[in-house]
Amino acid sequence: MSVTVSRVSATAVALVALVALAADVDTQSRLRRTAGGRPDLSGVWCRPGCGLELLPEGGELVTGTIAGNRAAPQAPNPNAPERPQYLPGILENRPPPPTNPVLIGCMPPTVPGVTGSPFPFEIVQTPTRIYILYEIQHWFRIIPVGKRFEDTDPGYMGDAVATWDGDTLVIDVVNFNDQVSMGHGATQHVVERYTPSADGKSIAYTATVSNPRTLVKPYTTRLRLDRHSDRVREYECTENNQDAPHLMPEKPGAR
């Protein structure tokens, strides 16, 4: 009997040791840092599930029906993004599509919308530049660290500068063109914040949008970004854009 007890005890000790070892390994998963001590955000990122969160594992139906694969109704999310409150007349008098950067026409996504794309993007971080390579529509951003580019024109993605606030990468964006923010891109200001988790596996992303010409007050949108196992792949919006004739009111595909 005593031998049996001893064996059981030894097994228990071994199991405890294994659990402790596993916990230790887990806690050793830490945010990578650059030689300069900054968090290293380089890598491929995407919103949770990368837009496929409603699909079961591997995308293959395990059990039957489509209804079974729909997301269950969600309770109100206290962390849901704020809704913009527009000034009177802004929505009514906005330029009609396709003047707006409507994606159906393969127009460029702007900031912060591009971050929430259901396609991954890759951050390439250097001490002097942050490069963000988006799968959707092959867009990219080249963001200087510390000082804005001086010879810029207003653009869809604006004019950005990156700074560090502790472990948070802050990207300040101004100088949007008049196709953005309902014709008032010039007065739009976006502050993006990328805060990595302690284990480096996710980023808490926020973007605060202000525009005194369109908004009653600034609003902040939030999103978690996860490290993504796949690479950024090819996505050419104009290749076979059959939606434009159906969904755009004029000159489909012209923009």
Next chain:
Amino acid sequence: MRKQVSVLMMVGVILAATPAFAHHSFAAEYDINKKVTMTGVISKIEWTNPHTYYYLDVTGSDGKVVTWALEGFPPSSLTRIGWKRDTIKVGDKVTVVAFLSHDGSHRANGREYTLPNGRKLLAGASQAGGR
């Protein structure tokens, strides 16, 4: 058309509010309440962006063949959930659960495919968002 434009403008509002979008929303083009199941033979495949299209020849009870254009995720997304360019081939007989378009044309969002070997795969946008 007026209704579609309104939907489109609403999409624009949502884009401004939340960083979550795709090429177009499901609701802009397809009706979640018009779910159908169709069986036919694949006659053409467009493994393209921003959407893949599988063309399905469906023979009706009157013997007439109607070709349906079934829109799906783009190649990159299908690849990530296990599809390959040749997962389905021209000539394959498949059954597809799809959602019809609002405009009454022979276009649909191909949501669930049952392959010749019985395997089921998802290929189309969820009701929550499009691609």
